[in-house]
Every structure is written in structure tokens, then in C-alpha cells.
Amino acid sequence: xxxxxxxxxxxxxxxxxxxxxxxxxxxxxxxxxxxxxxxxxxxxxxxxxxxxxxxxxxxxxxxxxxxxxxxxxxxxxxxxxxxxxxxxxxxxxxxxxxxxxxxxxxxxxxxxxxxxxxxxxxxxxxxxxxxxxxxxxxxxxxxxxxxxxxxxxxxxxxxxxxxxxxxxxxxxxxxxxxxxxxxxxxxxxxxxxxxxxxxxxxxxxxxxxxxxxxxxxxxxxxxxxxxxx
Amino acid sequence: xxxxxxxxxxxxxxxxxxxxxxxxxxxxxxxxxxxxxxxxxxxxxxxxxxxxxxxxxxxxxxxxxxxxxxxxxxxxxxxxxxxxxxxxxxxxxxxxxxxxxxxxxxxxxxxxxxxxxxxxxxxxxxxxxxxxxxxxxxxxxxxxxxxxxxxxxxxxxxxxxxxxxxxxxxxxxxxxxxxxxxxxxxxxxxxxxxxxxxxxxxxxxxxxxxxxxxxxxxxxxxxxxxxxxxxxxxxxxxxxxxxxxxxxxxxxxxxxxxxxxxxxxxxxxxxxxxxxxxxxxxxxxxxxxxxxxxxxxxxxxxxxxxxxxxxxxxxxxxxxxxxxxxxxxxxxxxxxxxxxxxxxxxxxxxxx
Numbered sequence: 001x002x003x004x005x006x007x008x009x010x011x012x013x014x015x016x017x018x019x020x021x022x023x024x025x026x027x028x029x030x031x032x033x034x035x036x037x038x039x040x041x042x043x044x045x046x047x048x049x050x051x052x053x054x055x056x057x058x059x060x061x062x063x064x065x066x067x068x069x070x071x072x073x074x075x076x077x078x079x080x081x082x083x084x085x086x087x088x089x090x091x092x093x094x095x096x097x098x099x100x101x102x103x104x105x106x107x108x109x110x111x112x113x114x115x116x117x118x119x120x121x122x123x124x125x126x127x128x129x130x131x132x133x134x135x136x137x138x139x140x141x142x143x144x145x146x147x148x149x150x151x152x153x154x155x156x157x158x159x160x161x162x163x164x165x166x167x168x169x170x171x172x173x174x175x176x177x178x179x180x181x182x183x184x185x186x187x188x189x190x191x192x193x194x195x196x197x198x199x200x201x202x203x204x205x206x207x208x209x210x211x212x213x214x215x216x217x218x219x220x221x222x223x224x225x226x227x228x229x
Numbered sequence: 230x231x232x233x234x235x236x237x238x239x240x241x242x243x244x245x246x247x248x249x250x251x252x253x254x255x256x257x258x259x260x261x262x263x264x265x266x267x268x269x270x271x272x273x274x275x276x277x278x279x280x281x282x283x284x285x286x287x288x289x290x291x292x293x294x295x296x297x298x299x300x301x302x303x304x305x306x307x308x309x310x311x312x313x314x315x316x317x318x319x320x321x322x323x324x325x326x327x328x329x330x331x332x333x334x335x336x337x338x339x340x341x342x343x344x345x346x347x348x349x350x351x352x353x354x355x356x357x358x359x360x361x362x363x364x365x366x367x368x369x370x371x372x373x374x375x376x377x378x379x380x381x382x383x384x385x386x387x388x389x390x391x392x393x394x395x396x397x398x399x400x401x402x403x404x405x406x407x408x409x410x411x412x413x414x415x416x417x418x419x420x421x422x423x424x425x426x427x428x429x430x431x432x433x434x435x436x437x438x439x440x441x442x443x444x445x446x447x448x449x450x451x452x453x454x455x456x457x458x459x460x461x462x463x464x465x466x467x468x469x470x471x472x473x474x475x476x477x478x479x480x481x482x483x484x485x486x487x488x489x490x491x492x493x494x495x496x497x498x499x500x501x502x503x504x505x506x507x508x509x510x511x512x513x514x515x516x517x518x519x520x521x522x523x524x525x526x527x528x529x530x531x532x533x534x535x536x537x538x539x540x541x542x543x544x545x546x547x548x549x550x551x552x553x554x555x556x557x558x559x560x561x562x563x564x565x566x567x568x569x570x571x572x573x574x575x576x577x578x579x580x581x
Contacts, residue, residue, distance in 0.1 A: 129325075129327065129330075131323055131325050131326075131327035132327045132328070132329060134289060134323070134327065135321070135323065135327040135328075135385075135388075136340075137289055137316075138287055138289060138316060138319070138320075138321040139316065139317065139340070139341040139388075139392075140313040140314060140315075140316035140317040140341075140392075141313070141344075142309075142313060145344075149340070149343075150329070153329065153331050153332075154329060154330060154331050156331065227331070229330060229331065229372035229373075229374050229375075
């Protein structure tokens with residue numbers, strides 16, 4: 001077994017450990033994915049909820065606020081991620097003190113993902129039956145309680161579906177961020193595998209990313225199945 | 230004081246919507262006064278403004294003009310917080326039930342109780358009792374998707390009752406249900422009215438629903454109340470054409486007349502066609518026998534519908550009267566002198 005691995009994946013073995021090795025790269029990818037998912041998730045849920053409740057037929061309509069938030073979300077969604085990485089460099093430095101490495105990638109990842117997720121959250125929550133919202137208002141619930149007890153509760157399966165989708169697209173972005181200095185499996189595939197012609201490294205990097213995607217998708221599907229009645 | 234004033238008083242309510250430059254007057258100058266213990270029906274076709282009107286009661290719909298007094302409280306002057314408190318005293322059920330799909334039956338009934346300040350055990354006791362009242366004690370752990378329409382509405386009723394409201398608003402609550410289930414749900418509402426003393430406001434487009442439990446009725450058309458009164462007068466002596474249509478649909482006399490007209494019996498009918506409406510005990514007089522004895526007029530009963538509404542008999546009959554012309558005339562005069570409404574129907578003329 002070890003012989004086979006050595007024979008077919010020599011560069012993978014050579015690059016397994018150490019600061020620039022696979023083990024580190026996997027951790028970096030996980031770190032970038034989940035830390036930015038956490039922040040983008042919180043920001044996205046807040047923005048998505050604001051979009052739903054301030055819309056014309058929302059529970060606390062607010063025309064101007066909705067108009068500008070809607071535009072802002074669209075604006076940030078429209079910036080190609082690779083350009084965003086470069087453009088917000090100074091801002092990144094201000095927030096996390098560095099622009100390279102996995103931590104330097106966090107800020108652009110969050111800013112690149114949050115508006116996308118906000119839109120997903122909005123789509124998930126407008127699907128909640130307006131009749132149920134009306135019933136909650138008739139029961140005498142405050143808007144805050146309607147958000148937490150009705151929107152987030154009834155919309156939960158759909159939110160998890162969107163969350164799964166968002167994390168998977170986030171993994172894609174970490175690979176891109178990695179290639180321009182963020183580290184992780186994307187960096188491994190490009191700067192080690194591709195640029196040094198060590199194809200086995202590229203392929204194994206890809207396989208790790210695929211495994212990660214499948215696990216996330218599987219967990220998401222499982223949670224949705226558990227929650228839907 | 231509280232007894233004299235209605236528990237719900239809507240005065241001169243206007244509701245106007247502005248949508249893309251168009252102005253829609255959904256409710257125009259409507260006043261209703263619902264007394265404590267009433268089962269108040271609002272009937273009208275869809276688009277008449279019924280749903281908009283009842284939503285004014287708990288201010289789910291803000292009126293453009295008018296005043297809203299519920300339980301001697303001016304609803305329009307309440308703060309948001311007090312309004313939410315006032316809403317707990319007004320239960321509401323809906324055509325599409327509007328249950329939380331993510332919660333069990335138990336969870337749905339518990340939903341309004343979370344802020345009630347009751348302990349978990351007290352809540353459980355209350356929920357069990359409510360589920361018992363609506364007959365779903367054995368379904369507590371089911372999800373709404375596992376229930377039939379009628380069962381879902383029962384859960385919704387239990388939820389609406391959770392905060393012990395004095396008022397229950399039913400917004401087309403039986404319109405999505407089959408006739409048998411409709412009757413059961415209306416029975417349940419009637420029982421709640423009698424046993425718990427809850428004032429109920431029902432909106433519907435079905436006269437049968439009104440007939441089954443309401444004591445007072447408003448008829449709405451194009452945003453206005455065109456006729457209002459207690460059930461017996463609305464049913465026995467409808468004045469407006471729309472009200473007559475609703476009553477006719479309910480007594481089936483409309484379809485009977487159509488049938489008589491279409492089947493060609495009209496041409497064979499000798500004599501005059503008389504429709505009799507009566508409320509109360511006029512029936513006890515043997516009209517048919519009386520007509521023959523006094524005037525030698527034969528009364529051929531084509532149709533008859535007799536119902537008990539609120540312990541009073543309400544009947545409708547269709548006769549063909551044959552005999553000497555002047556005798557028939559006398560017979561009709563005699564009928565007029567009884568406490569009945571007599572209407573002669575000329576099918577050939579009406580020909581519609």
C-alpha cells in the first residue's frame with residue numbers, strides 16, 4: 001500500500017507534512033471555510049431578514065431602507081471575487097491586520113459571501129406562508145418574536161438548504177483566495193501542483209475539496225430531512 | 230354600560246387601498262355593532278370587502294377612516310404594545326388554517342401561550358383541555374401535514390382559544406372544507422359560543438353556514454353593508470336582491486323554479502303559482518285543507534322547505550292554485566290575511 005502511494009503520488013507524499021504540506025492546507029481550507037461561513041452566515045441572516053421585513057408586504061415595511069439595502073446587496077454581489085480580493089486589501093488589513101494567509105482571506109470571503117447568502121435567506125423567508133405570519137400577528141406577537149418564532153422556525157429547512165449551497169460555493173472561493181496568497185488546498189493545487197507540474201498534488205487537492213463538498217452536502221440534506229414534516 | 234354597548238363597534242369604517250395609481254375602496258362607510266354573546270355573520274361574495282372589514286376589528290387592517298371600539302377600548306388609540314395585548318383577546322381562524330408546519334399539534338396550541346406567564350405544567354394542562362374541547366386529544370404529537378382539513382381547523386380553533394379570548398373571528402374558516410366537515414366545525418363554534426360565551430364573528434359566502442349558527446347577519450356587497458338584521462328577518466323577509474339570492478340558494482327554491490321553468494311543466498301548469506314565506510306558527514293551520522274548504526281551490530304543492538332556525542320555524546312553499554278565477558283571487562287574499570308573505574310568480578314572464 002505504502003509502496004503504491006509512493007509510486008503514484010510521489011509529490012503528495014513529499015508535500016504531506018510541514019508548513020506548506022497537505023495537512024496544513026486542509027486545516028487552512030477548513031479554517032477559511034468555517035470561520036468565514038460563521039461571519040457571513042450571521043451577516044447574511046441579518047441582512048436577509050431585514051430585506052424580508054422591510055419589503056413592501058413585510059411586517060415592518062420601510063421603503064427607503066429596503067431600496068438602499070437591496071441595491072447594496074446587489075452591488076456587492078456583482079463584484080467578481082478575484083477583484084474584490086484586491087480592491088478591499090486596505091480594509092482587510094485594517095480589520096485583521098494582514099492581507100495574506102488564511103486570516104487575510106477571511107475578510108474578502110465574508111464580504112464576498114454575505115450578500116449572496118443574504119439573498120438566499122431572503123428567498124427562503126419570503127417562502128414562509130404569509131397566512132402564518134398573519135396568524136402570529138393576530139395572536140399578538142411583536143415583530144421581533146415573529147422573526148424568531150415564525151420566520152426562522154418555519155423557514156429553517158429552506159435556510160439550511162441555502163446555507164449548504166452557500167458553504168459549498170464558499171469552498172470554491174477559498175480555493176480562489178488560496179491561489180492568491182490565502183493558503184489552503186487551492187494554494188496547494190495551483191502553486192505546488194500546477195506551477196511545478198506536480199499533477200498528483202493538483203488531483204489530490206481536488207479530491208480533498210470534493211470530499212469536503214460531499215460531506216457538507218450530505219449533512220445539509222440530512223438536517224433538512226430531519227426538519228421537514 | 231358594558232352590556233348596552235356592543236363588544237365590537239365599528240363606526241363609519243372606510244378602507245381604501247392605493248395600488249399603482251389605482252384607488253380601491255374595499256370598505257365604504259360600514260358600521261357594525263356586535264353584542265356580547267352574538268354569533269354575527271357577514272355574508273357576501275368574494276371581493277365584497279368582508280375579509281378586509283373583519284381585519285379592522287383587530288387592526289390587522291388599519292382603516293382609512295372610522296372608529297374601532299372593542300371591549301370599550303378605542304383600538305386606534307392603543308400603543309403597539311397595548312394593541313398586541315388587545316389582540317390576545319381576539320382569537321382568529323382562517324380559511325387555510327395558517328398553522329406552523331414545523332410544530333406539532335401540541336406546539337401549535339402552545340404557540341400563543343409562550344408569553345402567557347404560565348408554567349410549563351399549567352400550559353400543558355391548558356393545552357390538553359383545549360385539545361379535548363376540539364376533539365383532538367389523541368393527535369397532540371402529530372404534525373399538521375398528517376391531519377385532514379377539518380382536523381387542522383380544529384387545531385387552529387384550539388390555538389385561537391389559548392389566550393381565553395372573548396371574541397373569535399372566523400375568516401371563511403369552513404370554505405376550504407367539505408360539507409360534512411363544515412357542519413362539524415360550525416357545530417363546534419356554536420358550542421363554544423354557548424358553553425364559553427365567546428362572541429363570534431363569522432364571514433362566509435355560504436348562507437348555510439350563517440343559517441346554522443348566526444343570530445345576526447350583515448350582507449355585504451361592493452364594500453358596503455346593504456342589509457342587516459337578525460337571522461330570522463334576513464332569512465324570512467330578505468329585502469335586497471343579493472340577500473334574496475343567498476336565501477334562495479340556501480332554500481333551493483331558486484333551483485326548483487329553474488327546474489320547473491326548464492322542464493316545460495310551466496306550460497302544463499294550470500292556475501296560479503304562489504310562493505309563501507312564513508316565520509313562526511302559521512304552518513300549524515292546515516292551509517291546504519282550509520283553501521279547499523273555504524274556496525274550493527286546489528292547492529298543488531310543488532315545493533316546500535321548512536327549517537328550524539333558532540327554535541323558530543321558517544318555511545317556504547310553492548303552490549299552484551287552481552279553481553274559479555274569483556275564488557282563487559279570494560284564496561290569495563285569505564293567504565295575505567294570515568301571517569305569511571305571499572308572492573305570485575309568473576314564470577313565463579320572468580323567463581330568464
